[in-house]
Amino acid sequence: MSKHPAILEVVQRVRTDVIGGAADTAKEITTALATLIRDTDGSNPSSLAMVIEEAVTDILRVTPSLAPPLNALHKVMGVLEEAQADSLSGGETRTSLLAACESLLQVIAGARDKVAQYGAEKIRDGDVVFTYSMSSTVWAVFLSAKARGKRFRVLVTESRPANEGMWTVDEMVKAGIDVGVSVDACIGELVPQSDVVFVGADAVSSHGTVLCKVGSYPTALIAKAHGVPYYVAADTLKFDPTTLIGLPWKVEPIHRDEVLTKAYPDQVSVVGKVFDETPPELITAVISEVGLLHPSACVTLMWQMKMSKKLNELLLKRSSGEI
Amino acid sequence: MCSQQHPAVMEVARKFRALELHAARAGREVFETLVQVVLDSPARDSAALATEIEQAVDALLGAMPAYAPPLNAICRVSTLAEAGLRNGLPVQELKTAFNEERNRFRLWSQEAREKTALVGAELIRQGHKVFTFTFGETVMRVLSEAVGQGKAFRVRVTESSPNRDGVQTASALAEIGVPVELSIDACMAELIAGCDLMLVGAEAITAVGSAVCKVGTYPAALVARANNVPVYVVVDSSKFNLLSLYSIPLVLDHLRRQDVLPNNDRPDVQVEGHLFDETPQTLISALVTERGLMHPVAAAALMRELPFSSHLFQKLSAWSLSKESLSVT
Numbered sequence: 001m002s003k004h005p006a007i008l009e010v011v012q013r014v015r016t017d018v019i020g021g022a023a024d025t026a027k028e029i030t031t032a033l034a035t036l037i038r039d040t041d042g043s044n045p046s047s048l049a050m051v052i053e054e055a056v057t058d059i060l061r062v063t064p065s066l067a068p069p070l071n072a073l074h075k076v077m078g079v080l081e082e083a084q085a086d087s088l089s090g091g092e093t094r095t096s097l098l099a100a101c102e103s104l105l106q107v108i109a110g111a112r113d114k115v116a117q118y119g120a121e122k123i124r125d126g127d128v129v130f131t132y133s134m135s136s137t138v139w140a141v142f143l144s145a146k147a148r149g150k151r152f153r154v155l156v157t158e159s160r161p162a163n164e165g166m167w168t169v170d171e172m173v174k175a176g177i178d179v180g181v182s183v184d185a186c187i188g189e190l191v192p193q194s195d196v197v198f199v200g201a202d203a204v205s206s207h208g209t210v211l212c213k214v215g216s217y218p219t220a221l222i223a224k225a226h227g228v229p230y231y232v233a234a235d236t237l238k239f240d241p242t243t244l245i246g247l248p249w250k251v252e253p254i255h256r257d258e259v260l261t262k263a264y265p266d267q268v269s270v271v272g273k274v275f276d277e278t279p280p281e282l283i284t285a286v287i288s289e290v291g292l293l294h295p296s297a298c299v300t301l302m303w304q305m306k307m308s309k310k311l312n313e314l315l316l317k318r319s320s321g322e323i
Numbered sequence: 324m325c326s327q328q329h330p331a332v333m334e335v336a337r338k339f340r341a342l343e344l345h346a347a348r349a350g351r352e353v354f355e356t357l358v359q360v361v362l363d364s365p366a367r368d369s370a371a372l373a374t375e376i377e378q379a380v381d382a383l384l385g386a387m388p389a390y391a392p393p394l395n396a397i398c399r400v401s402t403l404a405e406a407g408l409r410n411g412l413p414v415q416e417l418k419t420a421f422n423e424e425r426n427r428f429r430l431w432s433q434e435a436r437e438k439t440a441l442v443g444a445e446l447i448r449q450g451h452k453v454f455t456f457t458f459g460e461t462v463m464r465v466l467s468e469a470v471g472q473g474k475a476f477r478v479r480v481t482e483s484s485p486n487r488d489g490v491q492t493a494s495a496l497a498e499i500g501v502p503v504e505l506s507i508d509a510c511m512a513e514l515i516a517g518c519d520l521m522l523v524g525a526e527a528i529t530a531v532g533s534a535v536c537k538v539g540t541y542p543a544a545l546v547a548r549a550n551n552v553p554v555y556v557v558v559d560s561s562k563f564n565l566l567s568l569y570s571i572p573l574v575l576d577h578l579r580r581q582d583v584l585p586n587n588d589r590p591d592v593q594v595e596g597h598l599f600d601e602t603p604q605t606l607i608s609a610l611v612t613e614r615g616l617m618h619p620v621a622a623a624a625l626m627r628e629l630p631f632s633s634h635l636f637q638k639l640s641a642w643s644l645s646k647e648s649l650s651v652t
Contacts, residue, residue, distance in 0.1 A: 155595060160484070160508065179591075180592065180595040181592055181593070182595040183583055184507070185484055185537075185539025185542070186538050186539070186600070188540075188541035188542045189595075190595055213509075214507075214510050214513070215509030217512045218509075218542040218545065219542075221542070221549055258507075260490070260505070268493045268494065269503070269505070271479070271505070271510075272507060272510030273510070276512055
């Protein structure tokens with residue numbers, strides 16, 4: 001059977017890394033799956049299941065270990081497994097799958113606004129706010145605080161190797177928010193001068209560790225040492241239930257050409273990864289669309305998340321390099 | 324004013340402005356220059372010589388950043404001149420006294436460097452992983468001493484922005500056959516976590532035991548502490564900032580705009596931060612000095628042995644006030 005063009009397209013887009021953030025990747029994957037489900041004949045439930053499983057496997061092959069797209073796949077596969085257990089008809093299965101996709105898209109669209117609303121409460125008039133690197137969720141927090149008439153100043157550092165901190169600088173200038181910038185090494189001076197720290201996250205684990213852009217962990221240590229509250233702005237799509245079954249995060253290494261020129265002696269090797277892990281004891285709270293949570297309590301929401309047995313089997317296989 | 328200065332003074336002032344002098348070297352150069360001013364002076368009496376020294380000191384202060392070693396060198400020279408004047412020493416005898424002081428200082432410098440390197444090398448064991456930050460002559464000497472002793476160890480270092488002095492450390496170590504791993508500053512935690520010890524140099528040690536080091540050292544020391552990696556600061560006692568004992572603040576250089584915004588774009592954006600930061604004594608396991616390993620709070624006891632005067636206090640206090648920047652006490 002030939003593959004659906006929507007799936008082919010999303011696989012291509014994920015593989016070539018042209019989609020912006022992890023939430024956008026989740027959105028495109030969910031939309032593609034919804035299109036596939038709508039266009040697939042529902043008269044035979046087992047052939048419908050096969051089509052969906054095949055598409056999910058294709059997507060999984062190219063998707064990096066980012067929580068939001070994996071959560072989207074879990075939800076769709078989880079609903080499918082429930083439908084099979086309940087012996088639903090093909091038509092009923094299609095209906096519940098489409099409803100799941102729809103609610104997922106609503107969460108993706110609405111979560112950021114809520115995080116922004118709750119996060120803005122933590123910024124007071126006249127504050128100096130430190131942020132590390134860039135996060136569209138943190139930007140939304142700042143914009144929401146500004147919209148409520150709060151005046152504050154944002155401090156940010158470059159965030160090597162890709163300098164995403166400069167994106168934050170430009171975004172703040174665009175929004176008319178006062179902003180100061182420095183080198184990453186200067187966190188020891190800037191964080192103690194700040195009233196509050198906000199960072200975005202790539203994933204939150206079941207034991208409360210948060211995966212963020214490299215440099216966030218030292219920032220959190222300094223915040224803790226100086227009593228500066230440290231907030232992680234992350235909607236529940238960033239909560240990674242695959243950590244419940246012990247799957248590790250795969251993190252990209254820093255590339256040699258990001259640190260050294262070609263002429264540099266080979267004896268020196270370039271090491272390090274682009275993300276680091278911040279332990280829960282350094283984090284004041286995770287700000288999600290369901291509200292403020294201690295990172296160690298995020299697991300309680302993961303327990304409620306739809307987990308597909310089949311997808312976990314596929315993830316374990318992927319982790320051991322079988323697919 | 325400047326046109327009347329001794330050419331050696333003009334040259335050191337130029338090097339300061341061009342940021343060509345590391346702290347330790349700056350101490351030696353300032354001391355040698357001031358002694359040269361004395362020895363070359365046409366002054367007929369000690370008072371005229373003292374005035375000449377004062378002018379040279381002022382010219383140097385006008386150009387130099389607040390490094391401890393050159394400030395200590397200024398204290399050494401100025402108190403010697405003051406003592407000479409007070410005791411009514413003829414100009415020729417004062418010159419002889421300076422010549423002797425120069426010989427003593429040269430001998431001390433040489434011995435201090437060698438002893439510090441030996442003490443530091445003892446900390447490094449076969450198979451160790453050593454984290455270091457930025458570039459420091461004293462740390463390099465410790466590491467080469469350990470190599471000379473036949474120890475095989477690895478070094479991890481990060482770039483150290485701005486100026487990326489860490490990259491210089493990496494190539495210098497590669498040259499003497501030490502395996503080196505390099506990364507960006509943001510990655511310090513990953514590099515430090517697996518290390519046996521952290522060795523860094525400092526610009527200054529204050530009377531309360533803080534180390535003023537290249538910016539980024541403080542977060543690195545905090546990460547080291549959180550990961551149970553001992554932090555050693557390698558400094559001979561010329562880095563002990565005498566001024567801090569009398570609560571004159573050390574003025575730190577602000578980062579330059581081009582350090583962060585190389586194209587000088589984004590006119591609405593302020594560049595924040597300083598070139599150095601302060602690591603509190605609570606994060607430092609020990610200072611590695613020519614007097615052996617010591618806890619940083621003990622530095623004040625050695626500072627009290629250094630010469631100082633009320634005239635210098637007033638001069639340096641005013642100088643430090645004239646510098647508008649972050650200060651560390």
